[in-house]
Amino acid sequence: MRNAFNRGAMAAAVAGLFAVALTGDHSALAADHRETPTTIADNIADIADVYTWHQAGRFVAVVTVDGIRPPSVGQTGRYDEDVVYRISLGRDNFPTTYQAAVDIVVRVTRNGSGGWRVTADNVPGAGGSISGDVETVISKGSANLFVGLRDDPFFFDLEGFRNTLMTGTLMFDNTRDTFAGMNATAIVIETDLDAARNGSDKLYVWATTSRKDG
Amino acid sequence: MRTFTWKLVVFLSLAALLACDEDNDAAMAPMPESFARVDRMGMPAVATAVISSKDAYNAADPGDDAAGDFVGEITANLTAIHNALDDDLTGLGLTPASVNEAVAQAAPLVVPDVIALDTTVPSGFPNGRQLTDTVIDVTLAVVLLDINGLGASNGPHTPTTIVGVNPTANDQAFSGAFPYLAQPNQP
Numbered sequence: 202m203r204n205a206f207n208r209g210a211m212a213a214a215v216a217g218l219f220a221v222a223l224t225g226d227h228s229a230l231a232a233d234h235r236e237t238p239t240t241i242a243d244n245i246a247d248i249a250d251v252y253t254w255h256q257a258g259r260f261v262a263v264v265t266v267d268g269i270r271p272p273s274v275g276q277t278g279r280y281d282e283d284v285v286y287r288i289s290l291g292r293d294n295f296p297t298t299y300q301a302a303v304d305i306v307v308r309v310t311r312n313g314s315g316g317w318r319v320t321a322d323n324v325p326g327a328g329g330s331i332s333g334d335v336e337t338v339i340s341k342g343s344a345n346l347f348v349g350l351r352d353d354p355f356f357f358d359l360e361g362f363r364n365t366l367m368t369g370t371l372m373f374d375n376t377r378d379t380f381a382g383m384n385a386t387a388i389v390i391e392t393d394l395d396a397a398r399n400g401s402d403k404l405y406v407w408a409t410t411s412r413k414d415g
Numbered sequence: 416m417r418t419f420t421w422k423l424v425v426f427l428s429l430a431a432l433l434a435c436d437e438d439n440d441a442a443m444a445p446m447p448e449s450f451a452r453v454d455r456m457g458m459p460a461v462a463t464a465v466i467s468s469k470d471a472y473n474a475a476d477p478g479d480d481a482a483g484d485f486v487g488e489i490t491a492n493l494t495a496i497h498n499a500l501d502d503d504l505t506g507l508g509l510t511p512a513s514v515n516e517a518v519a520q521a522a523p524l525v526v527p528d529v530i531a532l533d534t535t536v537p538s539g540f541p542n543g544r545q546l547t548d549t550v551i552d553v554t555l556a557v558v559l560l561d562i563n564g565l566g567a568s569n570g571p572h573t574p575t576t577i578v579g580v581n582p583t584a585n586d587q588a589f590s591g592a593f594p595y596l597a598q599p600n601q602p
Contacts (some may be wrong), residue, residue: 246453253530254538254545261595263546272602285450291477291529299478299527308446338593347594352587354596357551373580381586382600389594398534406543407457407477407529411450 244270245281246410249385250355253406260325260397261389262288262305264408268353268385277336278350278386280309280317283413286388290325291405292398302399307388309335309348319348326396344392353385457528458541459550464558465492465525477527486526493517493558504559509577510570512561519566520557541574546589546596552578 249268254261264286267279285308289301305323312318312334319339320332326343333339336349359379361372398404455473456462466472467488475484494514501511512520524531524541532543540548553574556562560577561570587597 243453248454248456250459251456251530252544252546253532254543255532255534256538260534261593263594263596272600274602276599276602284453289529295477295529299476299481345593350599351594352585352597352600354546354585354589356582356585358581375579375582378582378586384599387594387596389596391593394534402533402535404532404534405477405529406532407455409455410453412453414449414451 243412245279245386246284246412248408248410249353251406251408252354253404255394255397258394259391260394260404261391262290262406263354263390264288264388265351265353265355265385266388266410268355268383269359269380270353270384270386272382272384276350276384278309278348280335280386281412282308282310284309285411287409287411288388288390289407289409290397292401293403295403295405302401305390307348319346321346321390324390324392325399326392342392343396344390347387347389349387350384351387353380353383354387355380455528457530458525458554459544460554461525461528464554465489465496465521467492472528477529480527486522489522489526490514490518493521496558500559509559510561510572511559512566512568512570516561516566516568516570517558520562524557547584549575549578549581549583552580552583555580 244267247266247268249265250263252261252263266286270279285306288305288307290303290305291298291300292302294300295302303323303325305321307319307321309317309319317335318332319335320330321327322330324331324341324344324346328342331339331341331344331346333346337347339346356378357380358373358375358377360377361374452474455475457477462469462472465488466485468485472485479485497511497514497517504511530544531541532538536542538545540550540553544550556572556574556577557565560572561568562572562574563569565574585597587600589595589597
C-alpha cells in the first residue's frame with residue numbers, strides 16, 4: 202500500500218488506510234464534545250465547540266453547547282437559568298497578561314410567560330445589554346445575537362474514535378460524520394470588527410461555562 | 416476555585432446590575448451569588464486529546480496554561496500517542512514528528528488554550544476557526560507529522576497533508592447570513 206503514495210493520492214490513501222495500533226485511553230479527538238464525567242452530566246453547560254472569525258469588517262463568535270443532540274418533536278434549545286456562559290476576548294496585552302479585555306456574559310432566564318429570554322452583557326458595539334427571545338435573531342447597536350437550537354456544525358468521525366477505543370485499532374472513516382443529523386444549542390454573536398478589536402490587531406477568544414454553586 | 420470565584424462573582428454581580436438597569440421591564444431571575452466552573456474551551460480537541468486532568472483544566476484559566484500547569488501531561492500524552500502511531504505513520508509514507516518537535520509545533524497553537532485571530536489577515540484555522548475549517552485533520556497533522564515551517568525542524572508536510580482522513584464538510588450547508596449555522600435537523 203505504501204507504493205501507492207504520491208503527493209496527489211496521499212490524502213485519499215491515508216483516509217482509507219489510517220488503521221494503526223493505539224494503546225491506552227488517550228487521544229479522544231472530538232473537539233470538546235462529551236468531554237469529562239462532570240460535563241457529560243451537565244449537557245446544558247457542556248461546551249461542544251468554539252468558533253471565531255472575521256469577514257467584511259465583522260467579528261463573529263460561536264459557542265455550541267449540548268451537542269450531538271438527536272432531533273425530537275417540538276424541539277428547542279434546552280436552557281437553565283443557573284448556567285452562565287462567558288465568551289472571553291483578549292486584545293493586544295493578552296500575550297503578557299493572559300487576561301480578557303472583554304467578558305461577554307450570556308444568561309438564559311425564564312421570561313415569565315412560559316418561555317425563555319436571553320441577555321448578553323458587554324457585547325462590544327451593542328451599546329448596552331442585548332436582551333430578547335431565544336430561538337430568534339436579536340439586534341442592538343451594531344451587534345447581533347442568536348441563542349437557540351441549530352444543526353450541530355461540527356463534522357468528524359467520532360464513532361471511529363469510539364471504535365478505536367473498543368478495538369485498539371485507530372480507524373477513521375471519511376464517509377462517517379458522527380454529527381450529521383444532530384443538533385446543538387448555539388450562542389452566536391456578531392459585531393463590528395472595529396468594536397471587537399478596539400485598536401488591537403490580534404484577538405484571543407475562549408469560552409467558559411459556570412453553574413450556580415450551592 | 417481559588418481567587419477565580421470571587422472575581423467572577425463580583426464581575427457577574429456588576430453585570431447583573433447593568434443588565435437589570437437596561438432591562439428593568441424584564442422579569443429576570445436574580446443572578447446566582449456563587450458559581451462553579453463547569454467547562455472551558457478554546458482550540459478544538461486540546462482538552463480531549465492531550466489533557467489528562469480534565470476537571471482541573473476546565474477550572475483553570477489561560478494564565479494557568481501559560482504558566483505551564485499542563486505542559487507535563489501534554490508532553491506525556493504526545494509521547495504515548497507517538498509511541499503508538501509512529502511506526503504506522505511511517506508505514507503510510509508519512510514522516511512523523513519527534514515528540515519534541517510535536518510539542519514545538521503544537522504548543523504555540525494550544526498554550527494557552529485560546530483561539531488566536533489576527534484580524535489583519537484572512538480567517539482560516541488556526542487563524543481563528545471558521546465553521547467550514549477541517550480542524551481535526553489539521554490538528555492531527557500538527558500533532559503527528561513533521562510540518563514545514565512549524566517547530567524547529569522543517570519536515571516534508573503541511574498542515575493540510577492529511578485533510579480527508581475525516582469528513583471534509585458539514586452535512587448541512589452553512590448560511591451566508593447571521594446566525595450562519597443551519598436550521599435544526601428534524602425528527
